Amino acid sequence: MVEAVMRPQATARTARKRTGLHKAMQRKSTIAFIMALPLILLIAVMVLYPAGYSLHLATLNKSMERFVGLNNFTFLFKRETFWLVVWQSCIFAVTAVVFKALIGFIVAHFVHNIPTKGQRKWRGMLLVPWVIPPAMSCLAWLWLFDPSYSAFNYIIALFGGDPIPWTGNTYWARFSVILVNIWIGAPFFMIMYLAALKSVPDQLYEAAAIDGANWWQRIWFVTLPMMRNIIAITALFSLIVTFANFDIVRVLTFGGPIDTTHVFATWAFRIGIEGGDIPLGACVSLFMVPILMFAAVFILRDINRRGNEA
Amino acid sequence: MAEVTLNKVVKFYDNVEAVRGIDLGIKDQEFVVLVGPSGCGKSTTLRMIAGLEEISGGEILIAGDVVNDVPPKDRDIAMVFQNYALYPHMTVFENMSFGLRLKRFPKDEIKRRVDEAARILDITELLDRKPKALSGGQRQRVAMGRAIVRDPKVFLFDEPLSNLDAKLRVQMRTEIKKVHQKVRTTTVYVTHDQVEAMTLADRVVVMNGGRIEQVGEPNDLYHAPATRFVAGFIGSPAMNFIPCAIEKTAGALRLVLHGGLGFDVPADRTKRYEAFVGKPGLSLGLRPEHITDARSPLEPGQQAMEVDLTVTEPMGMETLVYFGINGTEICGRVRPDAGARNGGRMTLAAQLNHMHLIDESSGLVV
Numbered sequence: 001m002v003e004a005v006m007r008p009q010a011t012a013r014t015a016r017k018r019t020g021l022h023k024a025m026q027r028k029s030t031i032a033f034i035m036a037l038p039l040i041l042l043i044a045v046m047v048l049y050p051a052g053y054s055l056h057l058a059t060l061n062k063s064m065e066r067f068v069g070l071n072n073f074t075f076l077f078k079r080e081t082f083w084l085v086v087w088q089s090c091i092f093a094v095t096a097v098v099f100k101a102l103i104g105f106i107v108a109h110f111v112h113n114i115p116t117k118g119q120r121k122w123r124g125m126l127l128v129p130w131v132i133p134p135a136m137s138c139l140a141w142l143w144l145f146d147p148s149y150s151a152f153n154y155i156i157a158l159f160g161g162d163p164i165p166w167t168g169n170t171y172w173a174r175f176s177v178i179l180v181n182i183w184i185g186a187p188f189f190m191i192m193y194l195a196a197l198k199s200v201p202d203q204l205y206e207a208a209a210i211d212g213a214n215w216w217q218r219i220w221f222v223t224l225p226m227m228r229n230i231i232a233i234t235a236l237f238s239l240i241v242t243f244a245n246f247d248i249v250r251v252l253t254f255g256g257p258i259d260t261t262h263v264f265a266t267w268a269f270r271i272g273i274e275g276g277d278i279p280l281g282a283c284v285s286l287f288m289v290p291i292l293m294f295a296a297v298f299i300l301r302d303i304n305r306r307g308n309e310a
Numbered sequence: 311m312a313e314v315t316l317n318k319v320v321k322f323y324d325n326v327e328a329v330r331g332i333d334l335g336i337k338d339q340e341f342v343v344l345v346g347p348s349g350c351g352k353s354t355t356l357r358m359i360a361g362l363e364e365i366s367g368g369e370i371l372i373a374g375d376v377v378n379d380v381p382p383k384d385r386d387i388a389m390v391f392q393n394y395a396l397y398p399h400m401t402v403f404e405n406m407s408f409g410l411r412l413k414r415f416p417k418d419e420i421k422r423r424v425d426e427a428a429r430i431l432d433i434t435e436l437l438d439r440k441p442k443a444l445s446g447g448q449r450q451r452v453a454m455g456r457a458i459v460r461d462p463k464v465f466l467f468d469e470p471l472s473n474l475d476a477k478l479r480v481q482m483r484t485e486i487k488k489v490h491q492k493v494r495t496t497t498v499y500v501t502h503d504q505v506e507a508m509t510l511a512d513r514v515v516v517m518n519g520g521r522i523e524q525v526g527e528p529n530d531l532y533h534a535p536a537t538r539f540v541a542g543f544i545g546s547p548a549m550n551f552i553p554c555a556i557e558k559t560a561g562a563l564r565l566v567l568h569g570g571l572g573f574d575v576p577a578d579r580t581k582r583y584e585a586f587v588g589k590p591g592l593s594l595g596l597r598p599e600h601i602t603d604a605r606s607p608l609e610p611g612q613q614a615m616e617v618d619l620t621v622t623e624p625m626g627m628e629t630l631v632y633f634g635i636n637g638t639e640i641c642g643r644v645r646p647d648a649g650a651r652n653g654g655r656m657t658l659a660a661q662l663n664h665m666h667l668i669d670e671s672s673g674l675v676v
Binding site: 210213 | 393
């Protein structure tokens with residue numbers, strides 16, 4: 001800019017060009033873009049490339065030598081196990097998220113009502129399941145679920161009950177993997193909801209109490225509406241993570257008995273890596289995208305519509 | 311509508327006594343203001359009436375019924391909070407009708423009441439908006455509307471104007487007074503602003519340190535404060551307190567200010583002050599408006615004194631002048647054309663008919 005003023009005639013053309021570039025460089029959005037570029041590149045390499053590559057893989061034949069178009073997809077559609085996995089993944093994710101949210105909400109309320117002094121201790125202890133690496137805690141659960149030597153069955157036997165085939169029966173196995181997922185994931189909800197609870201002003205509850213609301217009406221008309229956005233975002237985030245869960249099923253049941261606890265990630269692994277059909281495995285894992293996209297659009301649209309009311 | 315009675319009400323927080331045995335009777339339709347410095351227990355008292363704080367001792371009666379153990383929702387009260395406490399996710403209409411909807415009022419009755427309250431408060435066109443889209447003054451009105459539609463026995467206001475700017479505060483003050491004239495519900499109002507207290511109240515309750523200092527009509531508090539605290543708290547600029555002594559001269563009493571200046575005690579007060587002759591620890595209390603520029607002849611009760619002004623503050627309709635008597639800074643109010651200037655010498659007249667004599671040891675005005 002300064003140069004352009006000092007030598008107006010000789011370099012008018014180049015100066016104008018340079019001014020344009022200079023201005024662009026000074027724009028905040030440009031600076032922001034440049035600063036974010038390393039991360040954008042990282043995401044491109046770590047996310048976009050694998051995504052594109054798996055799309056490419058999904059169109060190859062088993063030996064990855066020939067382009068077969070959508071043949072892998074049509075083949076999957078004809079397999080009963082595929083639809084079983086779709087069904088199981090949905091049940092697994094939805095049930096687990098609903099219970100995680102419910103338990104997280106209730107526990108958050110209890111912790112919120114503990115005096116501040118003892119609260120940190122409880123918060124820390126309740127976060128433990130979420131902090132332990134899932135593969136490790138799943139091993140512990142595996143022992144707890146063991147048909148012959150497990151603590152659970154021992155206790156049941158003490159009361160004269162029959163031993164339960166925790167991972168051996170279809171329905172019990174589904175119950176077990178969901179239970180462990182809830183155990184691991186509920187603390188995350190608890191901590192998010194606790195933060196949201198703390199941000200609701202006390203005077204709103206006092207106003208509601210004077211307006212005649214009982215405790216249930218206070219939760220329904222004040223707490224829940226005030227936490228709506230946090231609840232929605234946490235649920236979405238957890239839905240994505242739960243849907244793509246791998247470790248719990250892998251360690252506890254290996255997808256069994258007879259594939260009845262497989263979810264997308266474990267079945268894709270079974271077919272692609274263990275079964276040696278990588279294109280078909282890639283194809284299976286790609287099916288998570290449209291389902292999760294639908295959930296994300298649905299939930300985020302609601303948040304955008306409401307905006308920040310506070 | 312109802313009367314509210316407080317009998318020996320006490321509030322402990324752990325071991326701290328926040329309210330120390332308050333007795334107060336509030337008549338039906340009365341507008342009572344609790345005023346005092348922060349931490350004096352006024353808000354705690356209000357919250358105990360509302361049922362938001364437990365009562366540690368004594369009893370509170372609303373309309374003749376002891377409500378100590380009655381939850382807030384069953385006390386038939388409405389409260390306006392300092393930060394309004396509007397439900398952010400509800401529209402103005404929903405905010406105002408929330409209490410009625412919980413009590414399952416018929417829809418047309420709810421609409422009638424909300425419309426009526428909205429008309430009184432001039433917020434009819436805001437009914438579909440959310441609180442986020444309202445200004446401070448409008449939120450304040452909605453909060454009041456939420457109280458009015460309930461048609462409760464008692465209105466409770468907890469420093470409702472503190473979050474507004476100075477101009478709006480004055481405007482809303484008038485608004486609250488107007489509303490109370492239309493909807494004559496018994497009202498308890500808490501504020502730390504003595505001007506608000508004086509302008510709004512039928513009766514003012516001055517509190518300090520968890521106790522009631524004095525209860526009375528605004529003018530009574532102003533002209534006949536019972537304690538030094540009330541004398542100093544009510545009135546702006548505040549009353550001057552000048553250490554003094556009473557001496558007996560031939561047939562009359564003389565007020566001697568430390569530093570040599572002296573005044574004759576008005577004849578009608580001789581008897582009242584006789585017992586304090588020669589006693590230490592007395593103060594003369596004189597409001598700034600009773601120290602004016604001397605005009606001859608002096609009005610009855612006025613006595614002249616020559617002073618050196620330190621600071622003058624022209625306010626337009628009057629000028630505040632400051633001067634020192636033996637190290638105590640005194641404020642007076644003179645006419646703007648009286649010729650007061652910084653560092654100038656001036657003859658001022660003290661109106662001793664309006665003097666107060668304070669016994670510093672007991673803190674009482676005698």
